[in-house]
Amino acid sequence: MDINLTTQEISKISCDALIVSAARKSSASGVELSTSAAAVDTALAGLIAERSADGEFKGTAGELLTLHPSGKLAAKRVIVVGLGSQDKLDTQSVRRAISIAARHVQKTGAQKIAVAGGLASSKFSAAQETQAAIEGVLLGLYSFRAYQSKENGNNVNQVLFATPEENKAEFEQALQQAQALAEGTNFARSLINEPPNVLTPIELANRASAMAKEVGLECEIFEKEKIQELGMGGLLAVSKGSANPPRFIILRYRGGSEGDKGMALVGKGITFDTGGISIKPGAGMDTMKGDMGGAAAVLGAMQAIARIKPAINVTAFVPTCDNMPSGSAYVPGDIVRILNGKTIEIVNTDAEGRLILADALSLASQEGLSPILDLATLTGAMVVALGHSMTGFFSNDEQLTQSIISAGQAAGEKYWPMPLDEEYGEYIKSDIADIKQTGGREAGAVTAAKILENFVGTAKWAHLDIAGTSYVDSVKAYQEKGGTGVGVRTLAELALQLAKK
Structure with a gap:
C-alpha cells in the first residue's frame, strides 16, 4: 500500500473517497467540525451543517455520512465520520473512527483514499491526531486472506493524509511511527x-x-x-x-x-x-x-x-x-x-x-x-x-x-x-x-x-x-x-x- 502525506488544499485532493471527521458537541446540540470538514462544508455550501441540523448526522462515534460533491471537490465522494462526544475525545477515538471509515470505503470500491483531520483538542496534538489516523487506516484495512483462492482486486492501494505545510518534519515522523506500530x-x-x-x-x-x-x-x-x-x-x-x-x-x-x-x-x-x-x-x-x-x-x-x-x-x-x-x-x-x-x-x-x-x-x-x-x-x-x-x-x-x-x-x-x-x-x-x-x-x-x-x-x-x-x-x-x-x-x-x- 502506498502511503504519503500531502499539503494540497482539501478541495484539490483527487481521490475516490475523502474522509473527514466531526465530533458531537458536549455542551450544546449539533456537531463540531474539524478544520478539514469545515472546509468541505464551505465548498458544499453548508451541506454537512444542513444534514446535522436535520438530525441525519450527529457525530456519534463511528457514525458515517456520505456526500457526493458533484464536481465541487476533486474527491469523488466525502465520508464524514463521527468521533463521539467532544469532551471524551482521545487518540483512540480518532484511531477507531478512521478505521471504521476506511473499512467502509474499501467495501464500497474505493482504491485511492485521502484522510484529513484538524479537530482541536487539548488531549492531543495535530501530529498525534495524524499518527492515530494513519494507524486507524492500516489496522482497519488489514485482512487475512492467504488461504482463499478468490482474490479481491478492489482493495485500497493508495492513501493520502492531508497535513499543514508547517512542521512537516513532525508529521513525517508521525507517519513513520504510525506505520511501524x-x-x-x-x-x-x-x-x-x-x-x-x-x-x-x-x-x-x-x-x-x-x-x-x-x-x-x-x-x-x-x-x-x-x-x-x-x-x-x-x-x-x-x-x-x-x-x-x-x-x-x-x-x-x-x-x-x-x-x-x-x-x-x-x-x-x-x-x-x-x-x-x-x-x-x-x-x-x-x-x-x-x-x-x-x-x-x-x-x-x-x-x-x-x-x-x-x-x-x-x-x-x-x-x-x-x-x-x-x-x-x-x-x-x-x-x-x-x-x-x-x-x-x-x-x-x-x-x-x-x-x-x-x-x-x-x-x-x-x-x-x-x-x-x-x-x-x-x-x-x-x-x-x-x-x-x-x-x-x-x-x-x-x-x-x-x-x-x-x-x-x-x-x-x-x-x-x-x-x-x-x-x-x-x-x-x-x-x-x-x-x-x-x-x-x-x-x-x-x-x-x-x-x-x-x-x-x-x-x-x-x-x-x-x-x-x-x-x-x-x-x-x-x-x-x-x-x-x-x-x-x-x-x-x-x-x-x-x-x-
Missing part, C-alpha cells in the same frame, strides 16, 4: 491467524529470524539440544507429547548504551494447545492456534521497536512448542525442574503456558534485564474477570504499573492492574515440589501470576494476561475476526517512554 501489530495478527499445520514452532522461529534480518535485529534460535543443555525443563516437558520439536527464540535490539542491559520482553509461544493429557473440550479448540498470541505480540513489538529506533536496549525471549497428548506427553503428577533450579508439581497439563514462561523469565533474570514484561494468553480466569475489553496485568513495581497504563493509553489499549498479595501464594504450595502448577479454580489468573513471580528474581516485572483481548471471534466495524495483535503498540510505546527517562 500498525505494521508490527498486523504482523502479529497474521502470525495468530496462521493455521497450526503451517505455523509450527520451527516455522515461528523461521519467521522471527526472517523479520529480524529485515529490520536489523540480532537473532539466535535454540534447538532442542541447546534447550536441554540449558536445563529448560518447562519447555522440554510441554513439548514432549508433540512430533514438532521446541524452539527458543532470542531477539536483541541495541539502541541504548553498551553498559545498559535494558528491558526484556517474554512471549508465550504455544503454537497449538490441545490441553495435552488434560485435553480440552472439542468446541472452540480451533481457536487454540492463537495460544501463541503473547509470542506474536512480542515479535511484532520488536519489529516496531527496530523501525522506530528508541534509545534503549531491548531483548525478546520466545519459548515455543505445541501441547499435544501422546504416549510420550508429560502427565499430572510429574515434577518439572525449571532453568533456575526450582521445581513444579504438575497438576493439569492444560496449564502449560506458565511452564515455558518460567524458563524464559529465568533466563531474562539471569541476564540481569529489568524491567521484564511477559505476555501470554494464560488463563480463562482472566476472561471471566475482565471479559474482552481490558487486559489484566500484574506487577511487582508501582512505577512500572503506571508506565504500562500510560503506554496503553497512548496505544489505544486498556489495562487493569490485578493483585499479587502474599496470601495468594498459599494456593500454589506443593507437598512434594517447590511450587504447585495450579492453585485451582479460585483466583486462577492471580495464582498463575504468583507462579511466574518465582522466576523473575529481583527484576521489576509485569505479567500481561491477554487471554481475553488477543483474539476476537466475530467481525467488528473497526477490525476483522481473528488475532488483534494486542500488546504490540503498548510494548513499543513503553520502550519509547523508558528511552526518554
